[in-house]
Amino acid sequence: MEEVSELLINKMWGRLNRQWVAMKARGSAGGIIVIWTENPFTMEANDIDRLIVGGDFNTIRYPEEKNVVGRVTTSMRRLSDFILGGELIDLLLEGARYTWTNNQENLILSWLDRILISTEWEEKFPRIFQRALPRPISDHNLLLLELSDFSAGPRPFKMDMSWCEDKGFDGKVKNWWEAMNVTGWKGFILGQKIKQLKLNIREWVKQENSSRELRKSEILLKLQELDRLEESNPLGNVERQQRADLKIEYEEYIRRDEISWRQKSRAIWLKEGDGNTKFFHRMANAR
Structure with missing residues (x-):
């Protein structure tokens, strides 16, 4: 998706009571549109008891989370402060030691992607963990938060x-x-x-x-x-x-x-x- 216009948003959502922001696609990644209504809303404290934060943090937490071990940096300290200050749990990573590669001859491997959870999640799911899936296309591993299996069931016949x-x-x-x-x-x-x-x-x-x-x-x-x-x-x-x-x-x-x-x-x-x-x-x- 190269360009996002008001016309496109109007076709998708209509003209009234909405705001939007978009991120352009880069190759096979991106192309995200976020649309929300302008009506005010509130969030109660009990709405955020169970918190999950995941994604590419663009930094490692410890020097050994990189194949070329270096010194402790400011960004590493900030990530640890964020995790500890938010009382979050840095889940055990299964399936790989690293989640990113530069795919270059001078190889660099790092654990940049992670899923963090609040203590309430661990209390409810004591065996929760994150699994690194293979990276067939991206230079990042997909992360799977393993909780339970889901099956959508049979579907009616439709031409695909x-x-x-x-x-x-x-x-x-x-x-x-x-x-x-x-x-x-x-x-x-x-x-x-x-x-x-x-x-x-x-x-x-x-x-x-x-x-x-x-x-x-x-x-x-x-x-x-x-x-x-x-x-x-x-x-x-x-x-x-x-x-x-x-x-x-x-x-x-x-x-x-x-x-x-x-x-x-x-x-x-x-x-x-x-x-x-x-x-x-x-x-x-x-x-």
Whole structure:
């Protein structure tokens, strides 16, 4: 999203009682719009008993949180003061020692990203922790705050435009349709063939999703293996090229995911490729 205008905001939200601010996209990141009403609101003290603060703090807390150990800096002291002053808990990090890399030959690895929680969260969820997920595209690891599992359940059949990205999809649909042998009046034939076509597509999607998720998992595991290897020794040319190829392959899967979630969210005012799959996901589930 290169530019955000009043016209775009009006289409999204209307003209009355609202303010907005936007951050331009940079490549596959950013593209955030925040809109709020001008009506005043209040927050009671009990609304902030359980606090979670997470993100890229752009500094480490201790010297050993970097692969090149240095001295204690002012920014490190400020981060510790913020955590201690706010009575926050710096959660245990699972899955990696560092959350950021400069991806350069002179390798720098740092723990810049973290999730902080208030003591009330730890009292309610004593086994809460943060897990560093692989970084297939970004130079930062995603952080997962592990609490419980969630399942959205089955969804009704809808045509997903991401299926059309598969080069063989059109041919499969044609073959399935022509292979059906249904007799009766034309309306009945059409209805039965559409019903059967849905079943064929569902089965194909199930198999394709299973195969794709398996491949994505394989890529993430391999990238995680290379990241951990890099924490001990710089990667050679072969390993760096292998990681680059895996990232390109993974980016194609992510691009298809974004097309799918974009359609489900009906957020057609955003361009494909803004890197906001999670935004689309939340909007789709909220409907």
